[in-house]
Amino acid sequence: MSELIQTVLNSDEKTDLRAFTSLLRALDKRYFLRNEIVHAFDNYCQSNKKSQQFYTSSHFSKLIYFTQEIILDDESLCLIIRPRIAQQEAYRLSDDLAIAPISTPDLLDLRDRFVDRYTPQEGDIFEIDFQPFYDYSPTIRDPKNIGKGVEFLNRFLSSKLFQAPHQWQELLFNFLRLHRYDGAQLLINERIQTQQQLSDRVKQALAIVSDRSPDEAYETFRFELQNLGFEPGWGNTARRVHDTLEILDGLIDSPDHQALEAFISRIPMIFRVVLVSIHGWFGQEGVLGRPDTGGQIVYVLDQVKSLEKQLQEDLHLAGLGVLNVSPKVLVLTRLIPNSDGTSCNQRLEKIYGTHNAWILRVPFREFNPNLTQNWISRFEIWPYLETFSVDAERELRAEFQGTPDLIVGNYSDGNLVAFLLARRLKVTHCIVAHALEKSKYLFSNLYWQDLENNYHFSLQFTADLIAMNAANFVISSTYQEIVGTSESIGQYESYKSFTMPELYHVVSGVELFSPKFNVVPPGVNQAVFFPFTATQERLNHERDRLENLLFNDDDSEQIFGKLDDPNKRPLFSMARLDRIKNLTGLVEAYGKSEELQKRCNLILIAGKLRTEDSTDHEEISEIEKLYGLIEQYRLHGKIRWLGVRLSKSDTGEVYRVIGDRKGIFVQPALFEAFGLTILESMVTGLPTFATRFGGPLEIIQNRLNGFYINPTDHEEVATAVVEFLDQCDRNPNYWDEISQQSIERVYSTYTWKIHTNRLLSLAKIYGFWNYSSQENREDMLRYIESLFYLLYKPRAQQLLHEHMNR
Incomplete structure (x- = not known):
């Protein structure tokens, strides 16, 4: 440059x-x-x-x-x-x-001077630099391959197998000997003592299974293989055992990255999984729409169901039915004693539609019962996470009767707890950010002191740095979540270097070219969210009730606004009432457009209707703003605002009711890391208009199966919708064409089957990598612990002291 x-x-x-x-x-x-x-x-x-x-x-x-x-x-x-x-x-x-x-340090000094927080006479500021600790790991060179970490790592590992075959074959041999389930040895036993013996016995075993019918059950030749040194885990039929052994045989003789992934992915090494999701109201009913409770809860619950199903399938294919192996999945969250009619005060809750998946709730210690007995904002939760992780470890060991094999953190607080648990339990762990607040709040790091009373970004950003560097691997929903686009930086990229004036400078906060990053988009729950045209599967007995709720009822305390003409095309949106979700921005765009008001009713499902019913300062502010906009633009008779919490099944049918009326879905967030509601609306068949800031850029193909909008430009938002309506007038089939293409886009790319299969494959590959490089990571983990105890913990204790005085 x-x-x-x-x-x-x-x-x-x-x-x-x-x-x-x-x-x-x-x-x-x-x-x-x-x-x-x-x-x-x-x-x-x-x-x-x-x-x-x-x-x-x-x-x-x-x-x-x-x-x-x-x-x-x-x-x-x-x-x-x-x-x-x-x-x-x-x-x-x-x-x-x-x-x-x-230089980067000088640039950070310059930014400090910009906000008048530069005080060189008081000595140098603490610098955080993770770059030296990535020497243990290979790095990707081409930015296009960022987010394809496991593919790069497999090529690197297989090249090592080729360059130093004896060393790496010994490593692979020792890795295979590790695996047990409840004390029972898997894969290979003491009859195989060396990697050379393993190579010889694999060929003997191949000869045995080659002579059998491909569909012959493993149980019939189990003991013959056992005499050679092979325990359960190779497959459930002669064909499956043969294929697995053949991949290993080829891997030993001629290392290849595709063979390495195929083989490691078949190893039965994950039986017990913990998904950590701390903040909000984590429950299965009556929680969506409450503060801090939205897409993340939906994501985790859908992921659990698919994950358990995939684990069952994998373990069955591995032939572990002979050992009665049954996977178990736990969602670790906090218990809220004053649960406001939800199940959030129950220690253990079975997850609907699963065999052995549960919500495990652990309470915060009662430092201040006035706070810890109640919901606590995600911005205030930080002082309780360390002791929560200690208590949670004890509960997890009791529930599993052992330790988990994989820990998955969700959001900043869950990711920090995942690190603390994984560090003590010594297991593979990954993180899912969902949304990093640093990107959502402009200049949030530069002005952190001005925002600290409400947001406590000093704790959150430090927790983010700890988690993203400690994780064995990172799952993002989109490529741009990591490194953005050619025109804008990514969420993780924003942590590369930044200043928290008078607290610390981050010279190198994350290695974006590390192979730990992997793009694995979530799916949509197809049992709940499916096309409005699938009449046989619809909740037909609920349709009249939901029609009235959306368009006609006017005697409910949970509804604001009676429509003058309920038959106008619905312009629909559903989200939490907070600043980033920007529903008030959609109302303003609608209010400024007479043409849009003439042709559409605006239907919102969002949070609460009254400020006195909320304890969240952002929600209160947005409620007040929304009422103000309705008065300012005289929207009475044109807007309908439902402050209801719908069940998941009702939510799916609401989308379809909107589809019956050829409605439109608008997602106007100022920033959206991914956007599950976009998938839900698209798979239902609603033409969808979504923010161009964030994940929707990779979900929607503009004007083919949806539309981008700039939510900060109210005129552009209204014009985009009006132009679509004009096109529908010119071409009566246009709405249906976009609808069908939206449905096909989701079914081809965004399914939970694809997601969980990839997640488990990643966990196994990174488990192998973690085993092979554990000693090399220890220096980084020690550095991370120093940041936790010297930076994070003192500030968390300071916030706890403030809580105690409330």
């Missing part, structure tokens, strides 16, 4: 650079983000009547395109440039147009 800057400076375009800098200084701002920079450049080109060639193809326009931030000070400007995905450079340009690179 320095070459591009120098090219601008060596050409006539340096005059434009000077003039553009003067334009920025005239705006009475000092910090510009990419959208502001691009907008200012547009204005500069228009006001100076620049040619289209200059606007699109000049060196200066290319420099503007790559610039993510500009910081102005008295004598210079700083350009933060992103030449390619997952990389960043910074340069200082002085008034005399001299250019010099800026």
Whole structure:
């Protein structure tokens, strides 16, 4: 990038650079983000009547395109440039147009000065740098392969097998000897003592099973294989045993990354799984729509059901029916004594539709019963997580009668607990962020002190750094969740380097090119969410009740707004009432568009209707704002707001009722990490308009099976929907075409079967990698523990002290 800057400076375009800098200084701002920079450049080109060639193809326009931030000070400007995905450079340009690179520590100092939090006379600030600890791991080179970590890791491991065959075959042999279930040896026994013996016996076993009928049950030749040294775990039929042994035989003789993944994926090594999801109201009924309770709960419950089913299938195929092996899955969450009519005060709750999957709730210790007996916001939960993990470990050991084989953390708090548990239990663990708050709240790290009373970002961002570096592997729903797009940084990428002024500087917070990152999108529960045209499967006995709820009833305390014309096309949205979900932004876009009001009713299912019923400050603020917008734009008779908590089955049918009326679904979030409601609406068959900020960019193919909107531009939102309605008027089949393509998009890509099969395969591969590199990770884990005890814990105790005084 320095070459591009120098090219601008060596050409006539340096005059434009000077003039553009003067334009920025005239705006009475000092910090510009990419959208502001691009907008200012547009204005500069228009006001100076620049040619289209200059606007699109000049060196200066290319420099503007790559610039993510500009910081102005008295004598210079700083350009933060992103030449390619997952990389960043910074340069200082002085008034005399001299250019010099800026190091990451100096850039962080500059940002501190911007918010008047730079105090060099008090000594250097603490720096966090994880880069040296990634020496143990290979790194990906091509940014396009970020998020395909297991594929890269398999190639790396198989190359090691090829380069040092004796060492790695010995490692593989010892790994196979590890596996047991409730004391019973699996795979190989003491009759096989060396890796050379293993190679010889595999060939003998292949000869035995090759002579048998492919469908012959494992039980009939079990003891013959046992005499050779092979215990259960190779397969349930002669064909399955033969295929597994043949893969191993090929792997020993000629290592290959695809064979390695195929073989490791067949090893029965996961029987007990813990999914950690702490905050919110974690239950199966009557919880959705409560504060902090939404898509994450749906995600975990759907994942559990599919995960148990996949485990049962895998263990059956491995031939472990002879040992009566039964998998067990636990969702670890907090117990809320004052449960407000939900099941959140029950220690153990069976998960519907499963054989052996449970919600295990562990209470927070009663440091302050006035708080810990009740729901606690996800922003306030931090002081209780360490002792929660200690108590949870005891409960998990009791429930499993042993230790879990895999721990999956969810969200920042669950990910921290997953780390604490995995560290003590010494098991493989992965994390799922769902959404990293740092990306959702603009400048949340720079102004953390101003936001600390409400959000406690110092704790959350520290917990995020700990979890994402400690995890054996990371699951993201989309590629851009990790590293963004060519125009915007990803959620994880935002942790690469940042400052928490007067607390610490993060010089290198995460290695984005680490093979720990894997894109594994979630699915949609097809038993609940399915096309509105599937009339035989629908809840036909509930349709009239839900029709009245959505369009007609006017005597319920949970409904605001009676529609003047209930037969107008419904414009529908459903989400929590918080700032990021931006339902008030949708109401404002609707309120500003007379055309949209004329053609559609706005139907919202969202949170509570009254501020006195809520204890969440964001929800209260959004309730007040929503009422204000209804009055401001005179929306009475055109909007209907339901403050109801629907069962999952009702939720699925509500989408379909909207589909019966050729309705439209709008997801107007300011940022959405993924967007389960988008999958739900699409698989139902609703044409879906979703935010272009975040995961929907990878779910929806614009104008083919859905539509992007910029939720910050109210006019654009309304125009996009009106243009769709106009197209429907011109082509009576257009709504149906988009509807069908939406359904096909979900069925082809977003199923829980695909997700859980991939999750378990990843867990096994990373379990093998963890076994082979454990000693190399110990230095990083010790560093992470230091951050926990020296940074996180003191601040958590400080917050606990504040709680005790409430």
